[in-house]
Amino acid sequence: MSSLFPALTGSRAADRPALRFGDRSLTYGELGAASGALAARIGGTGRVAVWATPALETAVAVVAALEAGVAAVPLNPKSGEKELGHILSDSAPSLVLAAPDDELPPPLRELERLDVDVRAAGPRPDEQAVAPAGDDDPALVVYTSGTTGPPKGAVIPRRAIAATLDALADAWQWTGDDVLVHGLPLFHVHGLVLGILGPLRRGGSVRHLGRFGTEGVTRELTGGATMLFGVPTMYHRIAQALPEEPELAKALGRARLLVSGSAALPVHDHERITAATGQRVIERYGMTETLMNTSIRADGEPRAGTVGVPLPGVELRLVEEDGSPITSYDSETVGEIQVRGPNLFTEYLNRPDATAEAFTADGWFRTGDMAVRDPDGYVRIVGRKATDLIKSGGYKIGAGEIENALLEHPGVREAAVTGEPDADLGERIVAWVVPADPQSPPDAGELADHVASRLAPHKRPRTVRYLDSLPRNDMGKIMKRALTS
Known part of the structure; x- marks a missing residue:
């Protein structure tokens, strides 16, 4: 062995x-x-x-x-x-x-x-x-x-x-x-x-904070650590803390690599971290069943809002709803990500039915994630097929890009986007917003115009609902199924 x-x-x-x-x-x-x-x-x-x-x-x-x-x-x-x-x-x-x-x-x-x-x-x-x-x-x-x-x-x-x-x-x-x-x-x-296993396979070392905090990040990166792994919630807290913690900015600036994963890191947080530290956070894309599929490369362009290109040995394609491959990399055509390679799991334990359903006849794993690809092959994930693909007015719209646009508004602290049935549009876009100032939330019309000016009019939210916080799991992922009117 x-x-x-x-x-x-x-x-x-x-x-x-x-x-x-x-x-x-x-x-x-x-x-x-x-x-x-x-x-x-x-x-x-x-x-x-x-x-x-x-x-x-x-x-x-x-x-x-x-x-x-x-x-x-x-x-x-x-x-x-x-x-x-x-x-x-x-x-x-x-x-x-x-x-x-x-x-x-x-x-x-x-x-x-x-x-x-x-x-x-x-x-x-x-x-x-x-x-x-x-x-x-x-x-x-x-x-x-x-x-x-x-x-x-x-x-x-x-x-x-x-x-x-x-x-x-x-x-x-x-x-x-x-x-x-x-x-x-x-x-x-x-x-x-x-x-844990990554550093050990390389013969390097890992310093686990026990519990995430910006003080620990500052201490370890100042003390010789070269890489930081985190989820978007952690990087959001880092971005918020940077104006008040100059030592944190210096420590992050010393790192060789800052990596975010498990969910999309909002472009706004990317920009705040880069402005304060000179460093770019890179993103990668994976899931339990596939481990890692794509990443921004250390020697590649750190393009905010994307998860980079397929890793060595990983085949990746986008497909239409009928399973036909999408061949155009136009940054607009949305399809489901399917992957194939040595990184895949073998089965769901005791669930041959679920295992069979997860794979195509020719061995591609159906991720359920929706994405577009840029002309040079970079992958931009727009959400989950089950919760983040909104079909409105004949368009296929990814919730992720609308969430990023909302987060660029100074009155928005957190945002999530879902679809709801609509007799006219099929689905209408709903924005769930945690305002930066709960006493003075941004007007719904203002937010709709903000999104329309950055993306396209058909991508503006038709309904805005205000919350004190968004429901999240242990990894910081927003639990959209818990968002109900």
């Missing part, structure tokens, strides 16, 4: 820093010893659940599972008992890995528990006698958000992790000299695969 983490199997990197969470850290030698000891105990046990708190124990547990050839099921510590019960019954893990002081909720107490000792000593991964694991064998089972039903377990093979991380290394010029800082949760692919 080939290791996903070459730096763990040699002695040259033994003293190099690998992981740091707050004031706790592990070198590669210590990580290899701890993961090796745990891997020896869990080898051959079948799937294992991991109580995925933002801590060293989670990283050691997942690395140990991967080195032992055992599939890990990361669990969100904020999940309710019903959701946890569903995931456990569906994935049927043989035991749960957790930090010694973690208190586990009732559904997990029926499982055998194994506490993770980050200071344990065991054989290095290359010295272990473990069952062979192939490239297509499961590495992770990551559960989707379940917006249209119970969460589905996406089975991610070892080759998908290797393919995505190596493609990102090419796109981002990511090396063992890079030090990544992030404060993302570790139960999904952004925080775990990119944020």
Whole structure:
């Protein structure tokens, strides 16, 4: 079995820093010893659940599972008992890995528990006698958000992790000299695969903030970190803090790469960060089932509002509603993104019906994301097919571009756009707005004219509704299904 983490199997990197969470850290030698000891105990046990708190124990547990050839099921510590019960019954893990002081909720107490000792000593991964694991064998089972039903377990093979991380290394010029800082949760692919496994595959290091804050970002980037991963909510907070925190601006200006993902970063926040720091935030596009599909390249044009070009090894096409490919890159024609490549998951666990529905007959994965492509191939995502594609007056309109236009208005702090049935238009565009000044919100007509002047008259919102805040999930994504009149 080939290791996903070459730096763990040699002695040259033994003293190099690998992981740091707050004031706790592990070198590669210590990580290899701890993961090796745990891997020896869990080898051959079948799937294992991991109580995925933002801590060293989670990283050691997942690395140990991967080195032992055992599939890990990361669990969100904020999940309710019903959701946890569903995931456990569906994935049927043989035991749960957790930090010694973690208190586990009732559904997990029926499982055998194994506490993770980050200071344990065991054989290095290359010295272990473990069952062979192939490239297509499961590495992770990551559960989707379940917006249209119970969460589905996406089975991610070892080759998908290797393919995505190596493609990102090419796109981002990511090396063992890079030090990544992030404060993302570790139960999904952004925080775990990119944020933890990514640096370890390169032989670099990661500093996890535990909880995101601009003070931590400033401290770590000032202290030698070279890359920052975040979601739009984090970068929005950074953009808001920059005028009052000059040291934050200096720290961001030192970074080699600022990367945003998991949702679109509004163009307004792009511009505010660049104006204050001289740095461009780059975006990438992926999802649980595909890991990473596209990215702005480190040596490419950092074009705000786009997610760049397909990564090496990834095929990407846009298709019409009837499945026919769109061949014109005109920045206007909207189609659904379909992808194909070694980065894809293999199946939804125990759901052959959903797996079959997710793929075309010729092996393309239906992402459900809608996009346009620029003439040079850059991809601009305009929203989800189910919630962000609005058919109004004969036009196909992406909610994302209207949201960006609204956010350029000084009276708008947050915005989301949806469609509602309309007898005349088919669907009318509805803007949900959090005003910058709740006591003096911008007039609905003013906002409609603002959008029409920047995009086109048919893209203006016909209805504006004002909120104190937008409903968001743990990743900062707006939950549009919760927006109802």
